[in-house]
Amino acid sequence: MEPVIGIDLGTTNSVVATVRGNRVEVIPDPQGYRLHPSVVAFVPNGDILVGHAARARRHVDPANTIYSAKRLIGQSIKNPIVQLTLGTLPYRVEEGPNEQALVVVRGRQYTLPEISAYVLMHLKQCAERHLGSTVTKAVITVPANFTDAQRQATKHAGELAGLKVLRILNEPTAAALAYGFGKALDARLAIYDLGGGTFDVTVLSIRDKIFEVLATGGDSFLGGDDFDRTLVERLAAQLLEQSRIDLRAHLDGWAKLVMGAEQIKCQLSRDEAVAGTIHDLAQGVSGQGVSLDFEITRSEFEAMIAPYVERSLLACDEVLIASGQSPQALTELILVGGSTRTPLVRRRIAEHFRRDPQTRINPDETVAYGAALQGAALTAGASNPAEFYSLLLDVVPRALGIAIAGGYAEAIVEKNTPIPVERQRTFVTSHDNQTLVVIQVCQGESRKFTENAPLGTLTLEGIPARARGEAEIEVVFTVDTDGILHVRARDVKTGLATQARMQVVGAPEKRSGEVPSVNAPAVPRA
Amino acid sequence: MAISDEAGRQAIKVWIEQQHAELDQKSYYQLLGIERGADEQRIVSAYYFMVARFHPDNYVDVLDPDTRTKLVSLYSRLVEGYLVLRNATKREQYAKLLEQGKLRFTVTDERAPRRDPDADVANASARRFFKLGKSALAGGDAKGALMHLKLALSVEPANATILAEIAKAESLVSGKGGK
Numbered sequence: 001m002e003p004v005i006g007i008d009l010g011t012t013n014s015v016v017a018t019v020r021g022n023r024v025e026v027i028p029d030p031q032g033y034r035l036h037p038s039v040v041a042f043v044p045n046g047d048i049l050v051g052h053a054a055r056a057r058r059h060v061d062p063a064n065t066i067y068s069a070k071r072l073i074g075q076s077i078k079n080p081i082v083q084l085t086l087g088t089l090p091y092r093v094e095e096g097p098n099e100q101a102l103v104v105v106r107g108r109q110y111t112l113p114e115i116s117a118y119v120l121m122h123l124k125q126c127a128e129r130h131l132g133s134t135v136t137k138a139v140i141t142v143p144a145n146f147t148d149a150q151r152q153a154t155k156h157a158g159e160l161a162g163l164k165v166l167r168i169l170n171e172p173t174a175a176a177l178a179y180g181f182g183k184a185l186d187a188r189l190a191i192y193d194l195g196g197g198t199f200d201v202t203v204l205s206i207r208d209k210i211f212e213v214l215a216t217g218g219d220s221f222l223g224g225d226d227f228d229r230t231l232v233e234r235l236a237a238q239l240l241e242q243s244r245i246d247l248r249a250h251l252d253g254w255a256k257l258v259m260g261a262e263q264i265k266c267q268l269s270r271d272e273a274v275a276g277t278i279h280d281l282a283q284g285v286s287g288q289g290v291s292l293d294f295e296i297t298r299s300e301f302e303a304m305i306a307p308y309v310e311r312s313l314l315a316c317d318e319v320l321i322a323s324g325q326s327p328q329a330l331t332e333l334i335l336v337g338g339s340t341r342t343p344l345v346r347r348r349i350a351e352h353f354r355r356d357p358q359t360r361i362n363p364d365e366t367v368a369y370g371a372a373l374q375g376a377a378l379t380a381g382a383s384n385p386a387e388f389y390s391l392l393l394d395v396v397p398r399a400l401g402i403a404i405a406g407g408y409a410e411a412i413v414e415k416n417t418p419i420p421v422e423r424q425r426t427f428v429t430s431h432d433n434q435t436l437v438v439i440q441v442c443q444g445e446s447r448k449f450t451e452n453a454p455l456g457t458l459t460l461e462g463i464p465a466r467a468r469g470e471a472e473i474e475v476v477f478t479v480d481t482d483g484i485l486h487v488r489a490r491d492v493k494t495g496l497a498t499q500a501r502m503q504v505v506g507a508p509e510k511r512s513g514e515v516p517s518v519n520a521p522a523v524p525r526a
Numbered sequence: 527m528a529i530s531d532e533a534g535r536q537a538i539k540v541w542i543e544q545q546h547a548e549l550d551q552k553s554y555y556q557l558l559g560i561e562r563g564a565d566e567q568r569i570v571s572a573y574y575f576m577v578a579r580f581h582p583d584n585y586v587d588v589l590d591p592d593t594r595t596k597l598v599s600l601y602s603r604l605v606e607g608y609l610v611l612r613n614a615t616k617r618e619q620y621a622k623l624l625e626q627g628k629l630r631f632t633v634t635d636e637r638a639p640r641r642d643p644d645a646d647v648a649n650a651s652a653r654r655f656f657k658l659g660k661s662a663l664a665g666g667d668a669k670g671a672l673m674h675l676k677l678a679l680s681v682e683p684a685n686a687t688i689l690a691e692i693a694k695a696e697s698l699v700s701g702k703g704g705k
Contacts, residue, residue, distance in 0.1 A: 166586070210574055318654065321661055378586050391581055417609075420582060422602040446650030478598060481583060 004137045004166065004379055005127045006371025008174070009116065009154065011070040011197035011223065012338070014038045015368035016123040018131065019376040019388060024178075024369050027123075027130045035364055036126070040118045041065040042105045050122035062090035062255040064105050066115050068225070071197045073112040074146075074153030076454070076506040077101040081221045088229065090251045100506050113153050117160035124161055138163040139375040141367050143198040144170040145218040145397050147443050148455055148485045149504045155482065166378050168482035171195075172202035173213055173394055174370030175336040179361060180206040181373050181390060187331035188214075190320075192349055192357070193367075194312060195337040197223040201316050203323035203330070212393040215322035215416045217315050222308060224265070224339035230304045231261035231296075235278075239292045245282050253281040257292075264296060269341050273297040302344040309345055313352050322416055333357045336366055393418055396479055401452065403440035409449040412477050422478045426492060433465040437473065441485075441502070456504040460489050463498060473498050538585065539593050546596040553629050554607030554620065562621075566612070573608045580604055606631070647688060652681035656688055659695070668698035 005027070008015040013035045016027045026034050029051055041054035042064045049057065057065045071085050076099040086093055086101075094109065096102035102109040120140075127135045140158050142151055151168045158165040172191035180187065185206045193200040200218035204211060235257055236247045247253045260278045267274045274296055280289035320327065335357045339345060350356055376388035395416045401409035402425070412423050427437055437460040444452030463471050472492035479485055489500040555562055558572040578584070580601045582594065589597065610616045610631045620631050647653040659674030672695045679688045 207574065210578065314658070317658055317661075321657070378583060391578060391583060393577065393581070418605045420598045420601060421605060422599055444650065445653075447648050448650075451650055478595075478602075480598075 002137065003127070003131055003133060003135055004139065004372070004375030005124070005135055006169075006174070006368050006373070006375050007120065007123055007138055007140045008171070008365075008368035008371060009070065009119065009140055009142070009157075010038055011068055011195055011225065012038060013196075013364070014119055014123055015365050016127055017365070017368040017372035018127060019372050020131070022385065024372050025130075026365050026368060027127050029122075029126045030129065036119075036123060037067070038069065038116075038119050039065060039067045040069075040115055048118060050118050059252065059255045059259055062251055063092065066091055066103055066105065066110075068197065069103075069112055069115040069119070071225075072101045073116060073157070074150035074506055075101070079453075079506075085221075090255050098503070098505065113157040113160055116154065116157035120158055120161035120163060124163060136162065136164055137166055137375065137379070139167045139169050139371045139378070140165055141169045141171045141174050141371050143193075143195070143218065143220065144172050144200040144202055144216040145198065145220045146170075146483070147220075147398065147453055148400075148483065149506050151482055151484050152504060153506075155484070165482075167374055168484070169371055169374050169392075170200070170202070170213075170216070170394055170397070170483070171367045172200045172216065172336065173204065173211065173392055174367045174374065175334060175361070176202070176204050176206065176211055176370070177373050177390065177392065178366045178370035179332070179334055179358070180211065181370075184208050185331075188325055188329060189332050189334055190316075190325075190327075190330050190353065191334045191336060192312075192316065192340065193218075193336040194339040194345060195223050196225050196339070197221070199223060199312050199315065201312070201319045203319055203325055209390045210393065211390065213395045213416075213418075214325065215319045216395055216397050217319040217322070218397075219311060219315055222311060224337075224342075226308050227265055227301075227305045227339065227342065228258060228261045231264060231301070232257050234296075234304065235261060235292060235294060238294065239281065239290075242292065243284070243290050245284075245290055247281060250282045253290075256281055264294075265301070265342075268296070268298050268301050269343060271298070298343070305342070305344060309348050312345075313348060316349075316352060327353045327355070330355070334361060335359075336361070336363050338364055394481070394483070395419060396421065396483065398443045398453075399445050400455070400477065400479065400485060401442050401444070401449070402458075403442070403449045407449055408447055409442055409444075409452055411445075413479055415445055417479075419479050419483060420481050422476055424474055424476050426472055426474045427460070428469050428473075429463065429466070429471040430468055432468045434468065434471065435463045435465055436461055437463065439475075454505050455485070456502055458487055459501045459503070461499040461501065464491065464494070475500065535588055538588060539590070542589075542593050542597050542600065545600055549600060549603055550629070553624060554611055554631075557604055557607050558611070564611075569608065569611050573604070573612075576604050577601075647678065647682060647685060649681050652678045652685070652688070654678075655681070656691070660691060663691070663695055663698070668695050671695040672699060 003018050005016050005018045017024055028034050029036055033052055036051040037055035039054040041049040041057040075082050077095045078099055092104040094102045094104055103115055124135050140154055142154050155165045155168055172193045175191050176189055187206045189204055191202045198220050199222040202213055202216040204213045240246055264274050277291050277293050279291045281292055282290045284290045333353050333355055340363050377390045380386050380389040395418050396413050399411045399415045400413040401411045404410045413421055439458040441455040441458050442449055442452035443455050446452050460473050473489050474492050475489045477487055487500045487502050489498040491498050558576055560568055560572045582597050610620050647656045655674045655678035659671045663671035675692045675695055
């Protein structure tokens with residue numbers, strides 16, 4: 001039986017799992033780690049390292065060590081929040097064609113799907129080594145609030161890594177599957193998923209083998225990285241006061257501070273206060289290393305991150321309303337993502353949902369676990385035993401709309417519509433002999449077109465020349481089970497297909513079948 | 527689930543094509559295989575039963591692209607029917623449409639008679655706070671409502687709809703305070 005791997009491609013760390021011998025196994029790397037840093041390091045000798053070996057280079061060679069690629073993938077570089085993110089990254093990013101971000105390392109440009117492909121290749125190789133067989137099929141998870149473009153780019157990364165992507169699966173849905181699989185439940189769950197860079201909340205209903213998402217929502221720019229950043233800023237301000245050194249001008253020192261902040265954050269989840277010294281952040285006037293002595297209490301930290309936590313609770317309210325469930329009607333509250341270890345998050349969410357969260361679940365591994373189960377479900381009866389069958393009914397995370405007169409957007413597919421879904425719209429020409437219709441497509445719920453995220457441009461070509469209003473083109477918008485939009489069109493009068501081309505903003509131009517040109521060993525040689 | 531033999535694949539293809547051909551002649555009730563008077567529980571269980579038969583994931587690697595497209599159309603229509611019948615207001619409207627001989631609930635049917643009461647709040651985040659405020663108000667939490675509504679107003683200052691709602695919330699808050 002050919003294995004299918006489930007991959008949780010995280011902002012900070014990735015996890016890979018598979019179903020083997022009737023159970024789910026989380027796959028370690030050759031050193032035995034089960035959590036693989038989503039970091040790609042380009043070392044001077046031309047080697048490309050991924051995972052722990054790459055992570056170790058973050059403070060040695062920050063300009064050539066790429067992390068947090070998930071924060072940029074499938075997004076327009078013009079997006080103001082992307083611009084804000086870029087300011088915090090120590091590596092170079094340039095604007096490429098079609099508003100996509102390109103990472104520049106050692107004089108060569110890489111697309112974001114290429115960077116993620118290196119991480120995926122590493123995971124694939126870990127799996128192949130662990131299982132002793134070739135792996136070509138995968139289920140890859142993404143945040144539920146990922147846009148169409150982000151999903152397409154992630155799928156593209158999988159293909160570049162030599163994987164057939166059976167499904168792009170929403171992370172909270174994967175967690176629900178991991179929780180409910182094989183239990184013959186009749187339950188309603190809320191999944192609160194706070195990762196490094198994104199936040200999702202999903203309410204779903206489980207009935208035996210059918211997992212039905214009732215509503216989903218979240219914030220694509222909220223996560224543990226924000227907690228780190230507030231800490232970094234506080235430490236940097238303190239250093240400026242103590243030593244008159246502005247670390248924003250010192251790339252290496254800043255990278256060290258970021259890593260230090262991460263550690264402080266994790267320690268504050270266990271201890272009430274943390275004190276210590278971060279050494280050699282920069283060079284002083286006489287060449288001596290500059291250190292920073294710090295002391296920070298948990299309550300101080302909590303005051304700093306409270307606004308972020310409250311923002312997540314607001315999204316929870318919205319999703320609960322949309323799902324038609326009250327907190328009391330829920331059977332279980334499940335926490336996913338490393339950032340849910342933060343005591344303030346646990347406390348506030350328990351108060352908000354008026355119940356204690358389920359804690360038996362490993363917040364780091366549960367998403368990959370669910371992805372492996374979904375891989376097995378999609379191949380149940382073929383490469384996996386029939387008892388692994390389960391059915392996920394997921395939804396569209398954000399409304400899909402088109403631009404209409406007056407600068408408004410008209411929804412084609414509403415938020416929280418079950419997928420796959422298909423919707424028709426008929427377009428009529430507005431000029432005599434018009435042969436081309438261009439339609440702007442967006443994602444988001446705002447009535448004003450520009451307040452939504454631009455998705456791209458749909459072009460209908462080769463329309464037969466007729467008097468205005470005479471040419472009618474019916475467009476079918478389909479959102480598939482990966483949450484990805486497809487478009488087809490036909491001439492209503494002749495019934496013939498009309499050419500419909502969708503160019504997505506922030507996506508690399510279609511270069512089918514191309515693999516990352518550097519076929520370097522992605523697994524560090526042990 | 528995978529269907530390995532060719533005869534099985536062919537049978538599924540024929541079945542899907544037949545269902546697809548009849549799609550526009552069926553009401554949502556007929557699609558879900560239920561009576562007009564079916565209660566909510568019956569609708570939900572019929573939906574689950576149909577979903578388990580029609581969901582494209584049950585036919586991975588079995589269908590040619592054309593048949594798959596037809597299956598997605600079929601599935602999508604089932605969901606459409608379910609979403610209408612599950613919603614009491616829409617179900618009532620649908621009953622009227624059926625009397626007029628219409629089998630589908632279209633966007634215009636939905637938009638024309640039932641104007642979105644929150645449509646006066648154009649900005650997405652203002653509307654979001656506005657809705658939260660209204661639901662808090664409905665739940666009797668006037669103070670919470672006031673907070674959300676004021677946030678909405680901060681995004682869309684001088685919006686009459688929001689101001690009216692704030693007035694309601696304020697009268698509740700002061701009414702309680704007065705006792």
